[in-house]
Amino acid sequence: xxxxxxxxxxxxxxxxxxxxxxxxxxxxxxxxxxxxxxxxxxxxxxxxxxxxxxxxxxxxxxxxxxxxxxxxxxxxxxxxxxxxxxxxxxxxxxxxxxxxxxxxxxxxxxxxxxxxxxxxxxxxxxxxxxxxxxxxxxxxxxxxxxxxxxxxxxxxxxxxxxxxxxxxxxxxxxxxxxxxxxxxxxxxxxxx
Numbered sequence: 311x312x313x314x315x316x317x318x319x320x321x322x323x324x325x326x327x328x329x330x331x332x333x334x335x336x337x338x339x340x341x342x343x344x345x346x347x348x349x350x351x352x353x354x355x356x357x358x359x360x361x362x363x364x365x366x367x368x369x370x371x372x373x374x375x376x377x378x379x380x381x382x383x384x385x386x387x388x389x390x391x392x393x394x395x396x397x398x399x400x401x402x403x404x405x406x407x408x409x410x411x412x413x414x415x416x417x418x419x420x421x422x423x424x425x426x427x428x429x430x431x432x433x434x435x436x437x438x439x440x441x442x443x444x445x446x447x448x449x450x451x452x453x454x455x456x457x458x459x460x461x462x463x464x465x466x467x468x469x470x471x472x473x474x475x476x477x478x479x480x481x482x483x484x485x486x487x488x489x490x491x492x493x494x495x496x497x498x499x500x501x502x
Contacts, residue, residue, distance in 0.1 A: 381426040383462045388495035400495065402434075410436050410452070416444050420452060430458040432465075448475045454493055462497070469493035 382404060390398040398412040402424050410420030422436025435453040440446055451474070456467035469491040473482040484491055 380430070383430065383458055384424065384426075384432045384456075384465070387498040388465070389498055390493065390495045399498075400434075402432075408434060408436060410438065416441060417450060422452075427455065430460075430462075431467075432456055432458070448473055448481070450474075456493055456495070463499075464494070464496050466492060466494045 384402045385404050387399060387401045390400060392398060392412075396412050396414050398410060400411075401409045403409070406423055406425065408420075408422050408424050410422065412419070417438045417440060420436035420438035422434065424432055424434045427433055433453075433455050435451065437449050437451050439449045450471050452469065452471045454467055454469045456465040458465045470484050471482075471491075472480045474480045
């Protein structure tokens with residue numbers, strides 16, 4: 311049986327086999343990399359051979375590293391000035407939770423969650439309760455989306471709220487009151 315290795319079919323088959331080998335090698339390499347970016351030994355051990363293999367640090371800064379940093383870009387504490395006199399502090403935690411604190415004496419501080427939507431956009435939601443000494447009882451749910459600027463030092467986006475009685479009946483909202491609210495924040499930075 312005589313085969314011509316220069317035929318178009320043979321060249322195509324060799325290229326396909328080469329691509330499959332490259333993908334398989336990349337897959338094995340990716341699976342042999344630990345979460346901390348160190349390569350572990352995946353070769354079979356020969357009896358009597360030295361079993362310790364050197365750890366190799368992989369360089370940071372690849373596309374996956376950039377994407378991971380982008381997902382957490384909102385993490386930190388932010389100050390939100392209020393033109394009506396009730397400034398707010400919001401801290402976005404790495405685990406997807408947030409804490410809101412303001413000087414409004416009628417509500418408790420807020421507790422909530424945030425989520426990366428893609429790019430520089432994030433969604434947030436928090437709940438805060440009317441304090442016991444208030445005539446009106448219930449909870450406010452505050453929610454919206456923000457977009458970080460290119461330096462991750464400011465954000466802006468729409469802010470929405472709903473106020474519900476203890477039974478869950480919504481009695482007020484930004485929409486029902488005809489309000490257009492904007493949530494503008496500035497990252498709190500370390501000063502020295």
